[in-house]
Amino acid sequence: MSVEQPLREGQLLTGPLFNEPMRIETVRANGLDTWVVGLVGLQSEQFRRVTLTSADLKALTVFDSTSTYEGDGSLLRLGLQAYALGTAYEFDPYFGLSISRVDPLPHQLEAVYDYLLKWRRSASGPSARMPWRGWLPSSSTSKC
Amino acid sequence: MERKAQAQERRVVPETLARFIREAAGYASLALKPVSRLLHTFEPGRTPQVLQRYERDPDWRLPALVTKYPRLSTDRAIAEEHNLEWVTPGHPLFEAIRRHILDLAQESFKQGVCFYSLAHEAPARIDFYRARAVDGLGRVVHERLFAVELEEEGKVHLREPALLGNFTPVDIANALPVVAHLPEITDYLHEYALRPFLEEVRNERLAEVERVAEHVELSLTELLHKADEEIGRAAAEVEKGAQGAEGRLARAEARHAELLSRRERRRQEMAQQRALTLQGVERLASVLVLPHPERETPEVRRLRPNFETEAIAMRVAMEYEQAQGRQVYDVHEKNLGYDLTSLDLSSGALRLIEVKGIGAETGTVLLTPNERRVAEDRRDCYWLYVVTHCNTEPQLQEPIQDPARFEWHEVTQVKHYYLSVNALTQPMEVRESRPPYGKAN
Numbered sequence: 001m002s003v004e005q006p007l008r009e010g011q012l013l014t015g016p017l018f019n020e021p022m023r024i025e026t027v028r029a030n031g032l033d034t035w036v037v038g039l040v041g042l043q044s045e046q047f048r049r050v051t052l053t054s055a056d057l058k059a060l061t062v063f064d065s066t067s068t069y070e071g072d073g074s075l076l077r078l079g080l081q082a083y084a085l086g087t088a089y090e091f092d093p094y095f096g097l098s099i100s101r102v103d104p105l106p107h108q109l110e111a112v113y114d115y116l117l118k119w120r121r122s123a124s125g126p127s128a129r130m131p132w133r134g135w136l137p138s139s140s141t142s143k144c
Numbered sequence: 145m146e147r148k149a150q151a152q153e154r155r156v157v158p159e160t161l162a163r164f165i166r167e168a169a170g171y172a173s174l175a176l177k178p179v180s181r182l183l184h185t186f187e188p189g190r191t192p193q194v195l196q197r198y199e200r201d202p203d204w205r206l207p208a209l210v211t212k213y214p215r216l217s218t219d220r221a222i223a224e225e226h227n228l229e230w231v232t233p234g235h236p237l238f239e240a241i242r243r244h245i246l247d248l249a250q251e252s253f254k255q256g257v258c259f260y261s262l263a264h265e266a267p268a269r270i271d272f273y274r275a276r277a278v279d280g281l282g283r284v285v286h287e288r289l290f291a292v293e294l295e296e297e298g299k300v301h302l303r304e305p306a307l308l309g310n311f312t313p314v315d316i317a318n319a320l321p322v323v324a325h326l327p328e329i330t331d332y333l334h335e336y337a338l339r340p341f342l343e344e345v346r347n348e349r350l351a352e353v354e355r356v357a358e359h360v361e362l363s364l365t366e367l368l369h370k371a372d373e374e375i376g377r378a379a380a381e382v383e384k385g386a387q388g389a390e391g392r393l394a395r396a397e398a399r400h401a402e403l404l405s406r407r408e409r410r411r412q413e414m415a416q417q418r419a420l421t422l423q424g425v426e427r428l429a430s431v432l433v434l435p436h437p438e439r440e441t442p443e444v445r446r447l448r449p450n451f452e453t454e455a456i457a458m459r460v461a462m463e464y465e466q467a468q469g470r471q472v473y474d475v476h477e478k479n480l481g482y483d484l485t486s487l488d489l490s491s492g493a494l495r496l497i498e499v500k501g502i503g504a505e506t507g508t509v510l511l512t513p514n515e516r517r518v519a520e521d522r523r524d525c526y527w528l529y530v531v532t533h534c535n536t537e538p539q540l541q542e543p544i545q546d547p548a549r550f551e552w553h554e555v556t557q558v559k560h561y562y563l564s565v566n567a568l569t570q571p572m573e574v575r576e577s578r579p580p581y582g583k584a585n
Contacts, residue, residue: 067430071252073259073313078167079249080305082242087287113271
């Protein structure tokens, strides 16, 4: 990374300075070879304001956000499915049916999805439970 | 009834989960041997280290993975009947595989991918976005994936993310088409996808929060009433000079104050739960879709659907369903792998219907990979409706339940699947043998 090439919004930074890939949100020049950069961690989604010098930039790899379309199609498709299965499990109120061949009656659907399941889910992350335990209401949500 | 049908339609079935972990296991170096006599069942090898490291993720709240899992199934009934490990979302092994695939796919997400499509006549770009609805407490209430297709001349469409199942991955062409360089269509995304998404979640959320708020008000007001009474009793005892009455009064007042503060805090929490904002809107990936180079060859042209014929067939199929008293919806534009959903309001039976039109009395019907996948996964409710004679007097042939039971022939050069039908015989003959045309295997 040369000093002449300033960082741009949308680029990704990886390297020993960070514990996760970071996306550049803001860039402000701060002198001749220093930039104040607003970064968001791709995994933690935490914002950090970091001052980087040209020496720091040499230790970093900068990925441009422009797509080259050279990725692996099968893996991308599988990755999107992995993502969709994760969000469906976590947020789709109908997902509970996926783990059962039983067709509940309408009033049972209403009871589970309109009352119990959503509050259980809003109380703790999906990974806090085994799938079949997600049907139980959380005591923490019924508190007054 | 409609809610039940919606739940049935959206069901993520064991077949889908089994296909996912089978395809994903190779990327994770996890040996997964299918058990021939049991559906959706596998004999796993040792759990590789690459998967075990996910149990050390800060947000991992499942039990640790074990070194080797016993025989497993993605089907709950089979797992219970044969005392197998039931592996499904929420199981540590499934979650580790899912996270591993997501990690591996990041590079391809960043780079983007190029696909061939039989349905596209010109290059297009599909951008995949993630969006979250987050409440005032910082909790992610909902998260969803969106796909927006952009054509070169500027037309934009909202698509189902499963659309990619119909395309064939290819190496990038020498020069990127113009559409690859067009800016993101964020205004369209907000207008037609994100804003409706937020509204939908907000409406659902408001109903839930109001229900809880009502309960909170009722119960805390009742507790406050009781605390008031306790203060009154304690104050009367203080006036009478009863022993220990001042202490009881102090405790009752403290209890009252604590309840008041609790009610205030809960009211504030309720207000924060009602307040939703869109957060984490991010383009996850971008793919280029190019017209399949084989789409104009005589073999493939013959197999490609004719849009006019398809429209006639759709009309006939919908009229038939309505005449049967079923509630039918046209969903063909969503690319879900079927064209119609049809609900029998008396029995609650749901049909996912794929409609195929043929101009003459004989011909072939072509299934896209997506349609074939759904046909295989939803054998319980997937139907194929073939309308013949679309060029003259359209005739709906006897609907075919579970068309996946037939041996469909793969058209290898375009990865689609066909079946020959002959309506000259009654009932319609479905021929699985190879016809004298096409380069099918």
